[in-house]
Amino acid sequence: MNRKPLPYLIAAGIAVLAAVAWWQLRPDGLGEDFASGNGRIEATEVDVATKLAGRIASIEVDEGDFVEPGQILARMDTQALEAQLQQARAQVRQAQNAERTALAQVALRESEKVSAAAVVRQRQAELDAAHKRHARSATLVKRNALPQQTLDDDLARLQSTQAALAAANAQVISADAGISAAQAQVEEARSAVEAAQAGVERLQADIDDSLLRAPRTGRVQYRVTQPGEVLGAGGKLLNLVDLTDVYMTFFLPERQAGRVALGSEVRLVIDAAPQYVIPAKVSYVASVAQFTPKTVETASEREKLMFRVKARIAPELLSKHLQQVKTGVPGMAYLRLDPDAEWPEHLAIKVPQ
Numbered sequence: 001m002n003r004k005p006l007p008y009l010i011a012a013g014i015a016v017l018a019a020v021a022w023w024q025l026r027p028d029g030l031g032e033d034f035a036s037g038n039g040r041i042e043a044t045e046v047d048v049a050t051k052l053a054g055r056i057a058s059i060e061v062d063e064g065d066f067v068e069p070g071q072i073l074a075r076m077d078t079q080a081l082e083a084q085l086q087q088a089r090a091q092v093r094q095a096q097n098a099e100r101t102a103l104a105q106v107a108l109r110e111s112e113k114v115s116a117a118a119v120v121r122q123r124q125a126e127l128d129a130a131h132k133r134h135a136r137s138a139t140l141v142k143r144n145a146l147p148q149q150t151l152d153d154d155l156a157r158l159q160s161t162q163a164a165l166a167a168a169n170a171q172v173i174s175a176d177a178g179i180s181a182a183q184a185q186v187e188e189a190r191s192a193v194e195a196a197q198a199g200v201e202r203l204q205a206d207i208d209d210s211l212l213r214a215p216r217t218g219r220v221q222y223r224v225t226q227p228g229e230v231l232g233a234g235g236k237l238l239n240l241v242d243l244t245d246v247y248m249t250f251f252l253p254e255r256q257a258g259r260v261a262l263g264s265e266v267r268l269v270i271d272a273a274p275q276y277v278i279p280a281k282v283s284y285v286a287s288v289a290q291f292t293p294k295t296v297e298t299a300s301e302r303e304k305l306m307f308r309v310k311a312r313i314a315p316e317l318l319s320k321h322l323q324q325v326k327t328g329v330p331g332m333a334y335l336r337l338d339p340d341a342e343w344p345e346h347l348a349i350k351v352p353q
Contacts, residue, residue: 038330039251043327056225081207088196265279
């Protein structure tokens, strides 16, 4: 009596194993022009991090919130940066004052040169008159019309006038040197102004970067830190899911992956909503196989070569259903290998309205 059910148990076990094997190996009914694989809905993730070390003043969003590009997500404490910015602006004003002073020095040196040039012309006129007087005196002395003393006095006056002209010319040269030095001071002052203004711009950029903004449309997946915490440069605050870059990753054997072209049409059916068929396109096909055995010798082993394929959903379609987009949801991807093949009726596109 105890042994009689044993054959029935064995038969039942065989039936279960056969059912499981059939379920795993059952044909998908799509034919050789189509391929399929299971995967999960994924999206590009973006970490929002600090550029500079500092304390978190506030976080403006919570987990699950939708954010738009440019929206403020968090604020860093900027009191120290604000103080440095005020100091840098004062340095700009100081450098500008120094530039104005240097420009005034240039104007002063130029006026001194004008004055020295006028003295040169005066001394030149006096020298010309002295030359003429000396020449007349020399002629009259030869004729004994004037005493030798008069000629000597005129010669001394001539030599004095020559010395005065040389001194006036030296003043002009000195004025030129003063102008060059003043102009150099102007350039130095202008460089100081530019450096100070660059410091202001840098600090202003740091203050602007202390307002952490959303780089793209997405959903806050989780918060890493809380207000009041101190982070180092590059410290992560939030993690965003980019809802404009959603895709499903699945794997195909080598004999099918070799027929896949970028842009090939894909239909996605997710387990959570099997009544919908979502269109997508192949955006990536791995160039290197995965799950590859150490040695590939037989045809059955070559079937183990799997290539990763990524099917991306159009951003235009996603923008209409941002509230419904969920990541991590499993589903099936159906890929058309032959662009001329007709999609079966149950894979006709049907998206939520």
